[in-house]
Structures are given as C-alpha cells and as structure tokens.
Amino acid sequence: MWYEGLLQLSGWQVLAVILVLTHITIVSVTVYLHRYSAHRALELHPALKHFFRFWLWLTTSMNTREWTAIHRKHHAKCETPDDPHSPIHKGLATVLRKGAELYMEESKNEETLRIYGKNCPDDWIERNLYSRFPIGGVTLMAIIDLALFGVLGMTVWAVQMMWIPVFAAGVINGLGHAVGYRNFECKDAATNLMPWGILIGGEELHNNHHTYPNSAKLSVKPWEFDLGWFWIRLFSLLGLAQVRRTAPIAHRVEGKKTLDMDTAMAVLNNRFQIMAQYRKLVIKPLVQQEMQRVDDSVRHLFRRAKSLLSRETSLLDESNAARLQKMLAHSQALKLIYEKRLALQQIWGRTSANGHDMLQALGEWCQQAEASGIKALQDFAASLRTYSLQPAAAACR
DSSP states (O other): OGGGTTTTOOHHHHHHHHHHHHHHHHHIIIIIIIIIIITOOEEEOHHHHHHHHHHHHHHTOOOHHHHHHHHHHHHHTTTSTTOTTOHHHHOHHHHHHHHHHHHHHHHTOHHHHHHHOTTOOOSHHIIIIITTOHHHHHHHHHHHHHHHHGGGHHHHHHHHHHHHIIIIIIIIHHGGGTSSBOSSOOSSOOOBOTTOHHHHTTTTBHHHHHHSTTOSOOOOSTTOOOHHHHHHHHHHHTTSEEEOOOOOOOEEOTTOOOOOHHHHHHHHHTHHHHHHHHIIIIIHHHHHHHHHHSOHHHHGGGTTHHHHHHSOGGGOOHHHHHHHHHHHHTOHHHHHHHHHHHHHHHHHHHHTTOHHHHHHHHHHHHHHHHTSOOHHHHHHHHHHTTEESSOHHHHHO
C-alpha cells in the first residue's frame, strides 16, 4: 500500500534503519565537522569529504563554515561570557533545551565566521547549493523518507532532525560541561560522559577532547571506547583518511635518574597525564592517610578532598574554595602536597618558552619534593626523572 512506502518495512525494520541513518549523521559530525574541519586532526579523501557535506545538508542543514567557526570559538572562549554555549554562563537548562537555538543565533554572527571560519569549503556547490538553500536538503530528505517508508517516514525524518540538536547541541554542550568524570584537570569544566558511545560516536569523551583538542583519537583509558576513532581507522585502511595528530604518549625510561632537556620537554608534553598521576599517586594516598589521622569533629571537611585538591583552581566556586582552605588548615601534609601541585603547574606555565629555565625549575621542584619527608611525594619526584620524549629502547641508543 502507498502508506507503507516503497520499502514496506515493519516497525522494527524502520527502527533499525533510523539507527543506521542517525549513526551516519553522527559519524559525519564527529569525523568530518569536528576532528577534520574544526581541528585538522586528520586529512580526508575529497570524495569522503563531499559525501559528509552532502549528508549533513540532507540531515541537519548545517553549514561547514558555520559549525567549524562556532566550535573553534567555543574552544577559544570556553567557559567565558563569549562562549556560544557554556552552561556555566547560560545555564545548564538553557543549553539542554535550546542548544540548537544557541547555535543558530551564533551562526548569524559575522565576526565569529570571519575570525574562526577560515579554511572551510567555498567552492561552487557550497555557494550555490548548500549555503544558498540550507533548508533544501532537509526538505529533500523528508520527501525521500516519505517515499521509502510511507507514513512512518515522517517519524524517521523527525528523529533525524532531532538527533544532532538533542545529543550534540544538548547533551555534549550541556551535560558535557556539567556532569561526568574528568581524566584531566584542563582549564574548562569539560567532562566525560559514559556510556553514550554508540549514540554520540565518541564525542562523549569531552574532557579528553578539551585536554587534547587536536587529537584524532578521543579515548585515553583502556576501557574508554571512541567509536569515531574506529571509523577513522577503517577509513585509513581504505586509503580515505590519514591521521595527523593524536594525544602524546608519555614514555618512561626505567632507571633513568638524571633530569635533562629531554626530560623537561617530555614533562611539558605530557603535563596533563603527569598531573593525573599526581592525583593518583600523591593526593589519593595522602588523603586516605589524613582521613585516618584526624578526629571525628573535622573529618567531614575531608570528604571530596581528592577532587578538591586536584581540581583546576579557576573552577572552584566560593564554597568549595572555603572548604579547601579549612581542610588545609587541619593538615600540613595536604597543604604541602597541594602547594607542590600548584608549583609544578606554574613551572610549565611560566617557563615553557625557555627550556633551560624549565629544566632548572623542574630540578628545584624535585629537590624540594625529595626533601619533604613525604614518601609519596619523593617517589613521584623520582618518577619525573624517568620521563623521555622517546621510548626506552630509542632513549638507550
């Protein structure tokens, strides 16, 4: 019958088709718009790039230059009043409910497009079809869905139209800066959300991405699954993609005890991973030790101590900052490791332009840590000396 469409599929079959179609859209966003266009973390074959552009025109009406510019501005102005969709400044509820509207509003900002929209497609088909008729693609998609699926085609089309506004504009831009876990204490509030991989294609690993924005691979932990990276690897095997950058790998040379320029550069290169290790190897055991030492009257101050001691200072609100100071007043050991954490971060923030200054500052930090009398801090200082830009085999040659 005509109302069943040309394919005459059952309800379950239509559901399967919806999942496939929306997944193609997510792959188009994460691989083409995000990792390729906005961050240039990989290169794509021209045929694949054009397929993604065409598919996004059909299913989202999003323009490559607009999306790229808005996303680049988000990174440049993250968690500031100029961030196009920061839940910290615009409110989580607003970003969740009106994420697509925030995108549309920013897409009309010519200054945003001029500053952040460089090196995006500007060929004949972009000017005369995709940009000139942005609604033409989604209208054509509605006609195709009606023809293929009949009355259910409207449901298929509605889900396709809502997929990116809900999961990308809402979940990632909203929840991805409000709830979840953090592998790294980057400067903004980005978090990782689990488990959303199949629905969002790896974009849920948002804290990892904001820490290493130019990495084509978003997963860093063995148990994290980046579905977008799976597609990139497949495209690479087929000769359709070439990875340009991934997150740096922290190399260690066991037995290495001398701080040298190679060590200083390796520490700078892997600073976020090193601070994650500081949280695990220094802060965590000291908090557990101090929790056993203090009496019941102040033990409540030490709840959430691990997260407060490792939290990026600019992200601490007034209540948490006050709680942190009260806790440090009751523990000289925690106060010392907290001050050493801040001092270590200041080294690469203050001396990164001069390798020799960094090497000297890092050496002084290690000497002070080794003289602290705190074993976890001493062991961590010793581990810093083992870092290298090259794997152990290469470093020993």
